[in-house]
Amino acid sequence: MVTKTLSILFVASEVEGLIKSGGLADVAKALPKSLKKLGHNVSIAMPAYITIPGRDDADILLSTKLEHWPHTAYQVRALDVDGVPVFAIECAEYFDRAEMYAENNQAYADNGERFAFFSAACLDMLPKLNIKPEIIHANDWHTGLVPYLLKKRYSNDAFFAQTRSVLSVHNAVFKGIFHYDEIECLSEFKSHYVPEAAVSHSHVSLLKAGVLCADKINAVSPTYAKELLTELGSHGMANEFQSREADLFGILNGCDYSEWSPEVDSFIPKQFKANRISMVRGKKACKAALQAEVNLPQKDVAVYGMVCRLTNQKGIHYLLPILEQFLKNDVQVVIVGTGDPFLANQLAEISAIHSDKFAFVEAYSNKLAHWVEAASDFFLMPSEFEPCGLNQIYSMAYGTLPIVREVGGLKDSVIDYDTDSENATGFSFKKPDPIELLLVLMRSLLLYSQDLNEVKRVQLHAMTQNFSWDEAADNYLKMYLS
Template sequence: MKILFIASEVDGLVKTGGLADVARALPLALKRHGHDVRIIMPFYLSVKGRETARHLGGFTLPTREGHTDIPYQTHEMDLEGVPVYLIDFPNYFERPSLYAENNNAYLDNGERFAFFCAASLQATQQLGFQPDIIHCNDWHTALVPMLLRTRYANDPFFAASRSVLTVHNGAFQGVFERGQLWALPELTDIQDEAITQGHAYVNYLKCGVRYADKINAVSPSYAHELTTYLGGHGMAKSFQERSADLSGIINGCDYGDWDPATDPLIPVNYSLTKLAGKRACKQALQQRAGLAQNDWPVFGMVCRLTEQKGLHLLLPILAQFLYHKVQVIIVGTGDPSLADRLRSLVAEHGDKLAFLNEHDNALAHLVEAGSDFFLMPSLFEPCGLNQMYSLAYGTLPIVRAVGGLKDTVVDYDANRQHATGFNFHEPDALALLNTLRRALLFYLQDQEEYVRVQRTAMQTRYLWSDSVNQYESMYQAALNRS
């Protein structure tokens, strides 16, 4: 198949989150399966290696009558054999950050990504790449399926093209005033309640869900949750109406970067058959965190400091849990108020609790390698990667059973033979405390059993090669639509 992968960020060129990981790994995996894949993304100021980009040509995007047409340039870079087309319009994309500065979103984000959606299709046509599948990702690209059904409805170039939308995080929907849509006459006056939000706003993600041929979430459980009023982020009805075309495909994990046997960022490598190095990593982590180098179990956590990651469940019971002989190490940046609450707890329990208010990839690897358990009590988690890293490192995840966490971590009491960690269900602080104590008792009671479960976890793999097969099936189903 010819596949056009449209994304707002791609790891290796520019990255702010997990979307970029998928936008790199999935196209590369599709290429290995023999498909002709091209990526298209904005040409940000911070794109790595931009000085080597090859100029392809300039085009002009027509806009609504009374507005100035938008001239822009296109460039091309190579990502391990996959061509990456870059949409270059400095007014929109030559900025210090991708979406926001100082935690404040750019006020014209709706305008920026409406232009990007329209320019992506126009540039693809002008460059002569005629895709079978146009794979869109999150709200930034969700206007593309609508443009295919409206602006290009009778264009023979895209007559056989079908669109797919992946929802990486449905909480972010791209809701903008109509005034930011002046580059898209098809949307400026639309009154369709399925994609509008009140009279004055358009919801980009709703637009993609309404018009895409197929929709997928990044785990089967999250796909189901999107159709519920509790887990649909206010869009449950939209997902329910498209439930026949909605599926869930778990993300793969890049074990090239996350393998304790070869990881260059940890002090001692270890493996399934040689676990001794994990103890040395634990001591190094304790030293880095300023805690005593003892045999107490270490509960690690690396995350953005947001409510989504379950800090509002952990903070109320953390002092109670620290009454036990445990160490808790939390690494992350984000909400200043959550950081302040963690600092207050450290002031009272500094002998057992460490908070490192920083974003450091090497430290994240050390936490995965040196901890005995890894905390992910998320309010929601579309897929999650840290639990996959934890499994590979023999660090048993403690997770709330939602989204991708539910699909990838097997609870010890639910299935002891195949257990890889501990789950709890209710978004309740006491439920988390009980699960932490359950894991602590398990660790103290039977070290031999702990090691057995640890080895089961380390043998668990979530590979892109498996996910690609499911994406291929979804693409084929999209192509079979009339």
Template sequence: MATKNLSILFVASEVEGLIKSGGLADVAKALPKALSTLQQDVRITLPAYQKMAGIEQAENLLETQLEHWPHTAYSVKALQVDGVSVYAIDCPQYFDRPEMYAENNQAYSDNGERFAFFSAACLDMLPKLGFQPDIVHANDWHTGFVPYLLKHRYGQAPFFANTKSVLSIHNAVFKGVFSYEELQVLPEMHTRYAPDAAVSHTHVTMLRAGVLNADKINAVSPTYAQELKTELGSHGMAAEFQQRSSDLVGILNGCDYSAWSPQTDSFLPVNYKANRQSMVRGKKACKRELQQRVGLEQQDVAVYGMVCRLTNQKGIHYLLPILSEFLKHDVHVVIVGTGDPVLASQLKEIEALHSDKFSFVEAYSNELAHLVEAGSDFFLMPSEFEPCGLNQIYSMAYGTLPIVRGVGGLRDSVNDYDEDPDNATGFVFDAPEPAALLNVLQRSLLLYAQQPNEIKRVQLYAMGQNFCWNKAADEYLALYHSATRA
């Protein structure tokens, strides 16, 4: 059956290539780009942050104000990212600040108001720009009010009669909890009565507003979609996700290999491809460079890399109690990341005791992240929860075997060696405890030490996996069409 091409407004709080803090930005660039390749009319909108690339020179498309109270003045600037049109919503009182969400680890006190305004403005601008989307695709709590306003404010508006909403859940631990007082920028909140957004008499959560009002909801992996229906996996919103379960699907994120390919990666001393000779030579050179860069002796030992935010979500608290024990083996461990200062100081203490085998680099470095992916034999992702995860996919592309906990997108993308050696792409453990992580680390090391040819076979097989965005984009299109028929 031939389906018509759709017009889509993709609403996100950050977009790779313009401004980024995490994985949401990667999706917000790559998915619209993949949809545009499929001949869909897709446009992106995000706030016009002060630090955004190209914002100073951007053409002004629109000078206006909200049609609804409080009639806040704003303008819309035109940008592009990889050929996709971008509408940046400029409102200096909200977005002309040094950072996106927080300074010095303190969230801006008016974040609720800022992103409620953004949600209102990105719908307000559409009739004025003459862009009438079939689908408005919102992402995470920042844009949770988009489906809410589409239904409550614009439910009877002829312009939006055929517009449906989709909400993607990238990480449900962040919900956007605010009091009615903090959301006075929306007249809908003045009555202090919003049952499909409220979590108490005084507070609403923007994520709940989105989940209960979007036409369709998706999670960024099939397993995460299932986890959201549980108390543990949803961080307290299981009832809402269960209520919407017939409209909830899981679609595994794709990977933008243009930035993550060992064949073209400009951060590597030697590029390599998925044949044995090239891979062995390339990874050896990258390992040497990595060891030198982080101050470890250049040796032929198993290297275990990890690049992440230092948070419990990433499973650092499973690693800390067993790291010294694991370092008794003939291994090198390299961890790169910033975050929780307590976790950082614990890693530094272990490094001081084992500086010949363990290097902790407290930094956010894109160059070093690429070098760790290429120069390691194994990549650690023992996450407490992981909606999708991208580093396990990057790791496979570099012939570096991911060691993951079987949650969310990690479960959906990595095949465990002991479960299915022929189709293995890494190692998976399940129990959320340090002993289980130590066990899987030792399993991987045993294979590395005793069967070097088998390790290389698995590495090559992992390099052959393909998680490109085309497949994910097809699944999103199917989701959009199901929304338009709803």
């Protein structure tokens, strides 16, 4: 256990409890909360999007402008997430918009400028607020310029002499690639020569800038850290990650059990515990409620749930070719998510044809996400790649057996039934192929049909798994101290 008290600023583009689009927001809430619980001085910096509830009523801590060109005006508002102070950087030009990153599935044209400004403001505000973190922990491409600016713009600034940076890579497929002209709000990029970020003579990657300039780099699972060292797993950034291999740490994300536990979940129709009677009764009640909610027949069949962004990354393109074949069995499938309109249309068409067995809900719904986790017998995560994944961990907490492809954090967290039935917590497959997915679905259904008692034993075993953020937080502290 780490005993030294650290001052840590966590910098992220979204934070659960304030605004969220994906798993990054879960980490941005849970990790700082766990670090604070361990006695450290932790705060969060994020954009003050106009859609954050209560933003305009929050106290203004600072009204200023960037010290460096182009001297953009901004304010810092005081928010809070579970006792962790949040510095929300407000700039109407960049953050008073309907969404965080995109509208109608089209990214905002000035996203490079927006998050370059945000990165600059995160550092600009610190001396003015007299906050001197020892660690600034940036996350993904949106904040990749924080380590870069710390190393370049503030390299000789006495205020930051003791400050070190970490960059967490939650998903390297998103590199934040922009033309130099789109980053001209930073004077360092006006020369069109920034080798630490350059991916061509005309374009830069904000993720690359962070990877090459951060003091330490963190991948969100041990297997993903290894995958980042390969061309395929790094999505073309293998050279950069290989050059930083000595400073690359793989730490599996944790689970915030105050949010994701059937014992305390306020969303689900019936709470339940990790004992057989409670689990069986609770999951039965939740299944009936979910079936009624999504207009499926209320019957006791194997229910397969899925909650995700509709992208090929999540393996939707493995599922679509075999979904109708699988629906010939006595099963029900519930998928909740938004994203690629083409994938959504295909799912909607299959749902219309097989409305007695398949429900597709094109929505982002926190309530439904909890209901699907609690009600399903199996949870689908056939990802093409998955740096960590959180839904497989949530699923286990609810006695819902994840069906995953053996990549990234899915490989690190799920034990396949056919490989080790005694310690199994789900089912897995390796080959990225629709038929392989169909085979593993049939393996799970066969067990459900032939030995329901064994399924319940495995579900109970899955519920006893502990992916506490406390252990993950201690590993992050060891990395900070290194």
